[in-house]
Amino acid sequence: MAEKNLTLVTEFLLIAFTECPEWGLPLFLLFLLIYLITLLGNLGMIILIHMDRRLHTPMYFLLSHLSITDICYSSVTVPQMLAVLFKHGAVLSYTRCAAQFFLFTFFGSIDCYLLALMAYDRYVAVCQPLLYVTIITKKACLCFVAGAFVAGFFSALVRTVSAFTLSFCGTNEIDFVFCDLPPLLKLTCGDTYTQEVVIIVFAIFVIPACMVVILVSYLFIIIAILKIPSTGGRAKTFSTCASHLTAVSLFFGTLIFMYLRDNSGQSSEEDRVVSVFYTTVIPMLNPLIYSLRNKEVKEALRKFLSQLKWS
Template structure:
């Protein structure tokens, strides 16, 4: 029987966002500016909620966690992308690639679950307003968030274990901006069907279960809004839910598009653009969405800036 010698891969080479060297200095400036905005926006949101007792409510408690996750989600990808744009490529050890895959999976899945919990919070606030304080106690919301993180930890661990229990041999160049599922699968050798099935099933379960709960919550919310007699009450409720709906539409819309694109085998450059959208653009936009569309946050921010000017 003939045998073929294959070199076992011990490190991966990230090729980054573009193969055109003349574009890399411009892209470096753009992504560096984006990362600074992400840091400033999300850390400011965390600080604002933390330091203002008026914002110590379940909704802002969840928003604080969303800002933290967005910051971590971008930080799992963007610093490495900046290194790749600076040096032309980045060399990652096997362990570094596995760590990046785990962190990206963990924080991305956490975003899904947290947006789902926020939908449930809006449902209780709109449909059960008299019981809201009783239901959404500090202990209850802490249980929600802790349970979500624990479930995400299991999911991310299983998916990472399945991915990096595969053998990688031969080509070690990843023509992408981070260690992504589809690109790593192309580099693996041997039978990948079972492990890929487990990874995809976990991902589909997270997305579908989150979308079903969010859609069910908003169906009840819309029904409750339609029953309101006050136009002012309707407008206030729509304003409260509008920021969350915008964030949900951007995040889940991009994820669904990404999975449909990967299944249809579209071009890799398009995948890079989409991945930048949900790892960079959305975390940058979320603080703006929640601050510009939220009257209470804007008032607290104005008072905080006024105190800073006086001091």
């Protein structure tokens, strides 16, 4: 038994949801529906922003890239989840698991950076309205997005190298829907302190650093809103930030719960539920949040639908 426990792992077996096989088909159909809504919603947002000139602004430029990232972010994990449900388990090679972990971390990091950039955009729009067109230029937006992708790449690279230089031994079963950090750490053996410190440091660098930008931006926004004399003016100004604030709360709330907490005593089932939420539900909700709470997007959608009707 001791020799078996020291056998190095070369592939991983995903076994999530296999304890209740009767739920396989309903969950498969549910996640497939969520995935299709995610694709249609985010693609629709990208098309609307591209077609309507009123949406050719820095905020919607960043939002279009957030939609692109959400499509990629969801596509890295949901098809794998569907395969696990359909086959009642799935086998991933070591390389494929590492690639999935890298892409998942890459697009997740970009989401964090884009949400922080959108908060900064709202800060400039509310607190520095006269300087907005000179600060948030098209060139600046391109640099912001390029910087988010570069930072996301290096964050994902360091986290992936650190995670997959760990020694995995014993059982290769992952009671999870994809190759994420919490279940991988449960398979490690030997001294993992250095790698875990690097992984945690980069998690702290990405999540709290972006949160600091968001919180400071909204602190100045709230101060500026409180200085507006009329109630209607305050409500109108805050409404421009409400959609973004809702998306930020959902995304960072689940990430903090998943990665920046004490994992001792936490169940795989609890981790699995949270991971399903932030990889499938949030990318689906983002276009709905920005369309239902945004007057400009709703008007662009009405115009687009009326053009389809009369064409």
